[in-house]
Amino acid sequence: MGVTLRDFMTSDDVLTVPAEISLREAARVMRGRNVGAAVVVDGGRIAGIFTERDLLRAVADGEQPDDGLVQTYMTPDPMTLPSDHAPSEAAQIMSERRFRHIPVVDDGRLVGIVSIRDLVGAGLQMLPDDAHVGSDFP
Numbered sequence: 001m002g003v004t005l006r007d008f009m010t011s012d013d014v015l016t017v018p019a020e021i022s023l024r025e026a027a028r029v030m031r032g033r034n035v036g037a038a039v040v041v042d043g044g045r046i047a048g049i050f051t052e053r054d055l056l057r058a059v060a061d062g063e064q065p066d067d068g069l070v071q072t073y074m075t076p077d078p079m080t081l082p083s084d085h086a087p088s089e090a091a092q093i094m095s096e097r098r099f100r101h102i103p104v105v106d107d108g109r110l111v112g113i114v115s116i117r118d119l120v121g122a123g124l125q126m127l128p129d130d131a132h133v134g135s136d137f138p
Contacts, residue, residue, distance in 0.1 A: 005090055006083040008119065009104050009112035016041045016110070017050065017070060023058050024065035026050055037101040039110060040074045046103055046110060048074035080105040083112060091119040 015038040017026050030038055030052070040048035054073040059065075063073075080103045081090055090102060094116050104112035 003087060004084045005081060005087055005104055005112070005114050008087055009083065009114040010118070011083075011104070011112035014039055014103075014110060014113045018042065019047050019069070019071035019074065021070050022066050023055060023063060023068040023070065023073070026070050027055055027065070036115065037113065038070075039103050039113060040070055041110075046078065046080065046105070047071075048076045049078040049101060049103060050074040051099075051101060075099075078103060081114070082106055087114075087119050090114060091116070094119070 013033075015029065015033050015035050017029065017038045017040055019040050019042050026038060030036070037049055037051040039046055040050050048071070050070045050073065054070075054075065058068050058073045079093070079097070079099075081093075083104050083106050085104075094100060094102065100116040102114050103110055104114055
């Protein structure tokens with residue numbers, strides 16, 4: 001089998017938060033983990049995804065960080081992909097749909113998350129050492 005999301009996704013410690021968490025607390029834990037997204041869980045199932053963009057939207061709407069809840073601004077029922085999915089197809093989906101994170105799910109269980117940054121890194125790793133894409137330099 002070829003290269004899959006399993007090869008590039010974050011799998012060891014995906015950040016999950018409950019839907020009822022405040023915007024401030026979500027921002028705090030995301031900052032503490034240095035991540036741009038958290039998978040929102042409710043009773044063991046994926047209820048949504050909350051990203052930096054969602055937080056920006058909440059602030060732009062004038063939401064108070066301690067009063068606003070993640071469930072109000074998250075993307076509900078996000079698209080997921082299996083870990084054996086091709087990274088190139090995941091990158092195409094992200095580009096076409098304009099999002100930067102996809103939860104990775106196998107047999108109904110969250111096993112990871114893949115970001116556009118992961119996929120850019122995957123692409124760079126797969127370039128031949130002598131590739132000079134878009135460059136006039138030797």
